[in-house]
Amino acid sequence: MPASKSLLADSATIFAPILIVVVGYDAGKIQKQAVRDGVMAGAITQDPVGIGYKAVEACIKVIKGEKVEKNIDTGFKWWDKTNMDSEEMKPLLYD
Secondary structure (H helix, E strand, C coil), X not given: CCHHHHHHHHXXXXXXXXXXXCEEECCCHHHXXXXXXXXXXXXXXXXXXXXXXXXXXXXXXXXXXXXXXXXXXXXXXXXCCCCCCCCCCHHHCXX
């Protein structure tokens, strides 16, 4: 086999296609389209509804003189093309 063909064969093995899974954080018009197109697997997003709930809950505790945790977990949600149009996810994803 000529050296150039051997080099190409070796290169094909070295540079064989690999699978890269892309995930994101939050939302946005470009990310949403990338998920719809299958370029991104999905993303995690903050839960603004949960954030608001936890903020009010903490304020009420402070007013009542109760202890409030230093760190409050407000949660997150995973979204992909199977659930991004669901009623649960729509309020969490923005353009």
